[in-house]
Amino acid sequence: MKKILLVIDSMLLTKSAVKYACYIANMTGSRLIGVFVENEPFPEMPPNMQVFDQASVGNNDNNPVWASASYGLENSIREFTTGCKSEGVTATVFLDRAVSPGELLEEARLSDLLISDATISLSDKNEEIPSRFLRHLLTNTSCPVLITPPVFEPPEEIVFCYDQSDSAIQAMKQFTLLLPYWNECKVTVLTVNKDGVLLPEEKRRLREWLCKYYSNTDFKVLAGNTDMELSAFLMRSKRPLVVMGAYGRSVVSRIFRESHADSLIQTLAFPLFIAHS
Secondary structure: OOEEEEEEEOOEOOHHHHHHHHHHHHHHOOEEEEEEEOOOOOOOOOHHHOOOOHHHHOOOOOOHHHHHHHHHHHHHHHHHHHHHHHOOOOOEEHHHOOEOHHHHHHHHOOOOEEEEEOOOOOOOOOOOOOOHHHHHHHHHOOOOEEEEOOOOOOOOEEEEEOOOOHHHHHHHHHHHHHOHHHOOOEEEEEEEEOOOOOOHHHHHHHHHHHOOOOOEEEEEEEEOOHHHHHHHHHHHOOOEEEEEOHHHHHHHHHHHHHHOOEOOEOOOOOOEEEOOO
């Protein structure tokens, strides 16, 4: 892996996401690029100024909208670069300005990993987790995404969520080849279905492949409702990093809801890697 994008709200830097990004950049020797995404238009903006960039608003310190936004962005960029240096990472800022979600998605096409904080939102209104922006990102990016929790802790266990689909296999491959540095971690292959069944031959083949990369592999097969059993298992795990294929998007919302510790700060309790085909 050579290129990591860290998605940042241009008005609010989340330090734990920076720590996760630096941790992985140091681990992999990858280039770290901060992408500051512009917020939704401010309510007080007149209709003819609903595109927030320097060209439309004008770089004018006498304009209160521009001055406030410009100060927030400059402060966030300064905190980002300073935070990265303190972690031993020399990071850069994509285009040296706030960009649109479309520009972010275009840059992600030729990136290896995209990292985002679970609580990121580009709205000045309270939003449920995940926000509209994060849902849009998960749905439209062609790059694997790592969603980070509010507190940085190195993972102690890798949990592969396996629904017996091709996308789940693809997720295992993407994660393992991009991030082969947790080969000594405990690895759990988690399967949840109505009957709690994983065929012996399928399990044997999976174990055979995983053992080429990991030294401690286990399987857990649960019966019941996928959303409920998956969420309950992950909440009981100790510092897991969870890996999901495309099917994971259907349960991401439930995992977010079940893992928040404070109803006012709904957030994810563990890092979540979501692969894309």
